[in-house]
Amino acid sequence: MEKDNEKLDLSGNLDGPAESQPLDLKAKLMAIQLSNVSAREWLQHRRETVKPWTEFLNTARFKTPKSVAPVGKRVVRNVEHFQSNYLFVFLGLIIFCLLTSPLLIVALAVCLGACYIINLKNKESKLSLLGHEVSLAQQYGAVGVISFPLFWLAGAGSAVFWVIGASFFLIMAHAVFYQTTEELEGFADLNMEVV
Secondary structure, eight states: OHHHHOOOOOOSOOOOOOOOOOOOHHHHHHHHHHHHHHHHHHHHHHHHTOOOHHHHTOGGGBOOOSSSTTHHHHHHHHHHHTHHHHHHHHHHHHHHHHHTOHHHHHHHHHHHHHHHHHHHHHHHOOEEETTEEEOHHHHHHHHHHHHHHHHHHHTHHHHHHHHHHHHHHHHHHHHHHBOOHHHHHTOTTOOOOOO
C-alpha cells in the first residue's frame, strides 16, 4: 500500500515515434516524382545501351544456323546484346498498333479522361454515394469496370495479343538468324580439351 501513495517523477525529454501526418499535395507530388525518377533513369539506361541500328539491321550478319545446337546460345547472346533494341522494337509495335486502331485510341482517351476528371474532382471534395464516402481507388476501379466493355468493343484484347505475338516473332527471328561476334570470329565452333 505504501507504493501506491508514492509519486514517481517521470518528467524528462523523451523522443517518441514521429506522428504520421497525412501527406499534403506537395509531398505526394514529390513521392510521384521519385518513382518517375527511377523510371526515367531506367529508360535513360536503356537509351544508353541501345546498339547502333546499323549494327542491329546489318543484313550481312543474318545467316541460318549450321545446326540446331548453337541456336540456344545464339538467342541468349543476341538477347543480352540487343536487349534495349528489342525493347524499342516492342514499343514501336505498340505505337503502330495504336495508330492503326482509332477506336482503341478513343477508348484509351475516354478512360484516361475519366481518371483525370475523377482526380480533379477528388482534390476538391470527396465523393459520397448513399451516405458512404467512395475512395479514389474505388472510383478508379469503377472506371476500369465501366471501360472494360469499351475496350472489348475496341478490340484491345486482340491488339495486346497481336503486339505480343508480333514482338515475339520479330525478336526471335532476329535473335536466331543474327550471327554473334564469336561465330564470326570462329570461336563458337571450338571445343576445348580437358587437360
